[in-house]
Amino acid sequence: MLYFFLSYARGDDDDSVQKFFHDLSKEVRVHAGLAAGEEVGFFDVHSLEVGATWSPRLVEALSRCQSFIALVSPRYLLSEPCGREWTIFAERVRRYERDVGVTPSALLPLLWLPPPNLPDAVAALQYQNDVLPEAYGRTGLRQLMRLQRHQDSYYDLIVELARQIVQTAGAHRVPTTGAGIDFKDVQSAFHPRATGRAAVPRQPGHTQQVQFVVAAPARGELSAEELATIDRDSQYYGATSVEWAPYRPTLPVPIADYARTVAERRSFRAEVAGTAGLAQRIGDARRGNQIVVLLVDVWSTMLNEYRQALAECNQLDQNSEEPVTAIMVPLNFDDLQGQRHRRQLTDSLRAIFYRRTVHGDDVMFRSSILTHQAFDADLQVVLETARNRVFTNGTVHNRPQGQAVRRPILQGP
Structure with missing residues (x-):
């Protein structure tokens, strides 16, 4: 069984992402009672950011994994491949909900590097865990891994996350993706479809x-x-x-x-x-x-x-x-x-x-x-x-009087 798929944006401190994957894989094996070296997760080390096609291994892993771990960052939310990965797994979860009437806790976004704003699809599914310090909401998981004073919180997260992944795989079998999906036609969860006119940014003056x-x-x-x-x-x-x-x-x-x-x-x-x-x-x-x-x-x-x-x-x-x-x-x-x-x-x-x-x-x-x-x-x-x-x-846009912009309050993963 493939317990989890790790979705991340290439270039977001790949060495730290790889360490996170190995730490989580090791703990999942412990909770599942598997031998050292047994494959429990998927981590694609090959970049899709240079126009490469989706590898058969990635497609197969995304089709059968039982949990989806997303390392959310500004780069992640800009990445169409990451948004398509999310869409495919989210559809698998929706199929399970329709068939069984239960929502499994299988799609788990973690704040790797907190972006200024979270899309609704991500904000609604924030991973909840009481072991994480307040700094997680401000600086993200990547920074927790770097700071010695947060090492205990980091490893507590790994243990709790592995326990939930194994428990979810045992209690819910998310259906596999059907064959024949054309991934270039999959709509990214983070990118609206283009229309005949240029999209107006949510915040005028945005230069990105x-x-x-x-x-x-x-x-x-x-x-x-x-x-x-x-x-x-x-x-x-x-x-x-x-x-x-x-x-x-x-x-x-x-x-x-x-x-x-x-x-x-x-x-x-x-x-x-x-x-x-x-x-x-x-x-x-x-x-x-x-x-x-x-x-x-x-x-x-x-x-x-x-x-x-x-x-x-x-x-x-x-x-x-x-x-x-x-x-x-x-x-x-x-x-x-x-x-x-x-x-x-x-x-x-x-x-x-x-x-x-x-x-x-x-x-x-x-x-x-x-x-x-x-x-x-x-x-x-x-x-x-x-x-x-x-x-x-560029054009200067003045915010209407009395309009306040609220930064999302992150309650921990």
């Missing part, structure tokens, strides 16, 4: 939101009249614009998914959309102090619909010395067709973004990004530059 807008044709649009004489290679395209994957086969995932993981590593909350309503989206984002990054396929500049949308976007930045809207143009070095038509494509791009290419904001306009490694590096620079510009030049 980035909108990735993909300007690329869907596979069905490659037969358009403007591209009829070229017969564009379809391997880089999908059923929708946002499935564009310009760095295949080296990076098989869509560039928007890859961009989102890069942004999450830098503590941005990210959304992805196509070019529909682009001017409105940029306007809403500016009023909400959000960042917009256009991911532009140069081939889309040959198509009238996309060329018009991009031209409208360019007009919005005409009077800005330091535009917040960024433009990134992946052009795979291994895409021989793209390299062969590079001059024609570059001219088409320049005709739309003439001011940017000639008078040059080279920080926020990145053309001909030849590899996904270069894209990663360029995007990090773009995001930090845009964040600084929003901070300096």
